[in-house]
Amino acid sequence: MSPFTGVFTEEHEALVAEVRDEWAESALSTRPADRSAAERAVREAYTAMRLEPPRSVVWADSPAGCLRACLGDGPDRPGPTDAFSPELALRLGRELRRRYESNPWRELEDRLVSRLHDALGPELWDELRSRIGSRIREPLWNRFGVRLRGHVLSRLSDQLPSLLGGHLGGVQDVWRDAYRMALYTCALRTAGMRDERLEAFAEVTRHLGWWIPSRDGVIVSERPEVLLRDELERLHCASGPALSWPDGFALHAWHGTPVPGWVVVDPTPEAIGAEGDPEIRRCAIESFGWERYIAEVGLPLVAEIEDPRVPGSKLALYDLPEHVFDEPLRVLVTTDAQARNVYLLL
Template sequence: MSARRGRTARPLALWWRAVTLRSEWFDHALSTAPADRQASEDAITDLYALVGRPRPSFVWVDSPAAAQPLLPPSAGIRSDLPLPLESLVASLVSSLRERLDRRIGADRDISFQPPDPPLDPVASLRSGVPLRTVLEAGVRDPLRRTAGESVAGAIRAALPERSGLVWYGQHEAAWVAHYDVHRRVGVSLFGADDLVQLELWATIARSCGWWWPREGVCVVAERPAEVHVEPVAGSAYGESRLHRDDGPAVVFRDGWSLHAWHGTAVPSWVVESPTVDLIAAEPNVEVRRCAIEHLGWAEFIERAGLTLVSRSPDPGNPDAELRLYDLPYQRWGSRARLLLAVNGSVERDGTRRRYGLRVPPWFDDPIDAAGWSYGLTGPQYAQLQRRT
């Protein structure tokens, strides 16, 4: 075995061990099993003890939405009063993560500049990228995008902002797994006390959904009963995003649900009953795009009664075409035209999305309309090498 192969054999073996652990954490993050209430309550009680509080009363609910009317008002932070319980817990976990980060980065070679991001973990390790860097991109980040941004982000957006500090249980898998994998593959050594606390957070992430610690009481939500995701095409790290084309993507045990279209949270009608009239009335351009994609552009154009005005190759996007349509006044509320274009940037899943832009009715040339959308004239737009 060459010296170079010998130097990379161990990091590669550790990486494949990390891949197994990452799959384990993905399962926890997307689990729909009933909560392990005893394990959750015991771990949360131990966290209360670390901030000097006795075991709270536990109130279990079937969804984050059901928790809202039960939450006692947050005490807030005042200079003349002790910190509220939830702020103490936040300080506890923040300090833990700072200490663990210092241990992970204690011997990092700051002069080395790895690829950003390392798309191929095996090739990256063989080229000398530190295992810690690959673990960050290959474990923490895909879990963050799947559990933290796609699933928890959709739930958070559907809740009122008044709920105060909340921890996400299984949907905090990204940061918990980040340190847990470092520990279990033997890349980093953590102090005994920090390992005990990390295991408390790991137990909660493996056992329940969202939870709201308050003085004397802790409200804890069950995990969802259904979670529907799709793999993100082109991802080297197995990440997923919320998606379901025939019903809600997330369903809780009390029936509270959320819909998503290829990772974008949408109202239920986008998935279950998209119509041209609802699309025309929708102010959010991303929601409109998702609804049209569900119908299909050809179907939408026919149902909406759009009339093709002109078409042209897109000079800012080779191999793509610009199409300009007339919008029926009685349906869209004002005279306008629609420019149908293909996104110049590739999405994270490797596709280029088609999208429609409303433009003033006096445009007859799609290149002039495309230029207007960028604040340019048609001739200026025609000189673009590549638009985004």
């Protein structure tokens, strides 16, 4: 491949597409980890960094399990779905900060940036980083690092409301790291270079879900066993968790919106009325079914006419009380032989 000199060639485009697709496949994997291969990859990554291999590799079954494992095996350690007490959250925060300071990825990333900067020069490196980044940011960073990882962080914030203020910088996972692994892999290869340390860390990332490296020991987790999305690639499942791990840690989502489990599993008009968040109420009504909700709640019919655009179709307009979405709206239901559609009108 011709080295990058300011012109992004078809060869460069093909490389970025290939590496991007490889990391997208890894980010969506729900295969159980090959634990022997994963532990071997962890130790080889440390060796590549000229570090002593970690004294221990501790396995957890989920991201929440990774955080619990940082606290050791004490009797007060929370279970898979338990909230952390303020005291344990403080302990965990201190432990994660300590591990962050000894995370070898920080050193490696600094070295990679310095190497590319020196080899290409500041202007050409900035240009190359921008060219690659623009091609992988949406399919890797936004798709996984922001959306999927963001859902997990939202779920963890239920258990650790005092923790998620920046203390997770030392926690590695394929959803966050797919972008960075692809960026540096493409940059090095486009510049005619390679780095065995990056290749070793990439191998670890391919094997695991979340992992927390440090000099004295590494905590690693399984991938999710369920990862379901809708046609727009938003996290979604209409019958159960959209994301779940072997230890029971799970997330429910409705077309990209994180929701409590009842929204998907057992929505009722009573539960919908008691819900304080209008966005969750909307998702719950969609899960329950608009026509069913209209019938059971008894929304007042404003008008019903034949649809002049579609013979045999009807248009029915209902008033939606202000308390449902915190503002007065109307619901338009269109009905024909093939489908029923619902529209919310201001």
